[in-house]
Amino acid sequence: MEKNHTQDVVPQIASALAANLSQEERAELDAAITPRVAELFAQAFGSQMWDILAxxxxxxxxEFAPEQPDSADAGTGNTDAAEARLRELMRDPRYWRDRDPSFVAKVAAGFDRxxxxxxxxxxxxxxxxxxxxxxxTAPFLAGFERLELPLLDARGHSRWPKRxxxxxxxxxRERHGPNKFASQMMLRPVNISAGRLDPERMRVYDSALQYQDRNGTATLSLxxxxxxxxSCWWDPAYGAPGKGDGSVVALVFTDTQGRYWxxxxxxxxxxxADECDEATQQCRQVAAFARRYYVPSVTIETNGVGKFLPGLLRRELGVAGVGCAVVEAAxxxxxxxxxxxxxxxxxxxxNLYAHRTVWETPFDVEMREWRPGGYKGPDDGLDAVSGCLRSEPVRLPRIPAGARQSWRGHPGGIKVETNFEL
Incomplete structure (x- = not known):
């Protein structure tokens, strides 16, 4: 569009054009008194001076799609981290100011989004x-009116059968798989990459442990x-929080029917700031954990930094008066x-049940993001819980056999009469 035509369409910025102001300087115009022009459509950030009037x-x-080759997180399985960063940027006015020179004018005048x-x-x-x-605490687009039109309606019929x-x-479905179909065609937020660990398969419960001691016999129930x-598994690590591996302790119970809790x-x-070293601090936390949840034994993964921890944990358990065994595992x-x-x-x-407090930890995110084969993201909680699950024996519920007639030709039991008395 030529300058003269621009002045005809948007006369309010003619003086700015004549003064040869920069794009950023023009954006500082008093947009509060500038009328909106319904014919204008601002298609790209900073591409047109008159987008402040749209x-x-x-x-x-x-969004950050995993298959986007130009995405910083493409192929890393870290799409959700990219989404979190996107939210952070979009809430920061500097994000819009850097990408769109007319940000100040838009904020001053207001616009629909x-x-x-x-x-x-x-x-x-x-x-x-x-x-x-x-x-x-609230969806990112809370307060916006929503219009959702998934490919299939409530009866499973196509909304656009001709297309x-x-x-x-x-x-x-065949080309893209169930996850991508659900996400892109049915508008249900799921991981597009085929994940192996789905936290939705876990059943949530909110009960506390019930401990009873009757006539010298203790029982624990949920x-x-x-x-x-x-099974209690501790995968230890040292270092600053958020850097490197994390130190995680997990506890899984099994009931008589083979369910895992x-x-x-x-x-x-x-x-x-504590005078105690990191190892002692962690051992004391594990000892308190064992006391609170009636843990009979703690298994420590001794690969790497865990080699000398078993002895230290035994000492802290003894000091705390907790009757708990320590098992070493490599x-x-x-x-x-x-x-x-x-x-x-x-x-x-x-068969896996998870207490509601588990959902307040990073464990849920670890499950959604984890991929087999070279995954570089956080998986310390997964490793600790898998250690518990692999340590527990598989228990199958006992089902009594039903009675049935014999097909092998003999009458079964034989009744014999005798003539003696007892």
Whole structure:
């Protein structure tokens, strides 16, 4: 568009053009007294001076898709982290000021905003519910009117049968898989990459342990079910929080029917101002953990930094008066294989229950983001829980055999009469 035509359409900025002001300087115009021009459509950040007069700003597909080659997190399985960063940037006015020189004018005058897109991540900005595990108290787009049109309606019929008939929909499912179909076609926020560990397969409970001691016999129960064994696994680590591996202790109970109860998961931290060393601080936390939840034994993974911890933990358990054994374990199996062996069958059978407090830890995020084979993200909670699951014996419920007639030709029992008395 030529300058003269620009002045005709937007006479309010003619003086700015004549003064040869920069793009940023023009944005400082008093937009509060500048009328909106309905014919104008601002398509790109900073591409047009007159975008400050557009009545509508469209934010089109602001997501980080795993398959985007130019995404900083492409191929790393860290899409949800990218989404969190996107939210942080979008809430910061400097983000818009850096990308759009007319930001100041837009804020001064006000404008409508339209978000259009599909969820590429479980932590998408388009979610209709908050993600408590990320510290979110309300959805990112809370207060916006929502219009959702998934490909299939409530009866499972295509909304646009001429464009997407049954054959086309079947092809989409086959080519893209169930997760991507659910995300991009049904608008349900899930991980597009095929994940192996789905936290939705865990069953949530909120009960406390019930301990009873009757006539010298102690019992422990959850949700009215008697517990028969427990496995507590500690995967230790040192270092500053958020850097490197984390130190995690997990506790899993098993009941008589073979159900697994992930009752607690503790990500240990240390106080740099404490006079005690990091190892002692962590051992004291584990000892308190064992006392509170009636833990009969703690298994320490002795690979790496855990080599001298068993003796230190035994000392702290003794000082605290906790009757708990310490078992040393060295892992020689690759971590991704350990995690798969621990979770696969239990999740598939729907036999893993998780206490509500577990969902307040990073464990949920670890499950959603983890991928077998070279995954570099955080997985310390997964490793600790898989250690518990692999340590527990498989228990199958006892089902009494039903009576049935014999097909082998003999009458079964024989009744014999006698003539003597007892």
């Amino acid at each position: 009545p509508l700003v469209e934010e089109d597909d602001l 339209l978000y259009a897109g599909t969820p590429h991540s479980y932590y998408t900005i388009y979610a209709d519910a908050s993600r408590a595990e990320t510290g979110e 997407f008939d049954a054959a086309a929909i079947a092809s989409l 949700e009215g079910r008697r517990l028969v064994s427990a 992930l009752h607690r998961l503790r990500y240990l931290g240390v106080d740099p 892992s020689h199996v690759p971590k991704d294989r350990r995690i798969m062996e621990g979770f696969d069958a239990v999740l598939a059978a729907g």
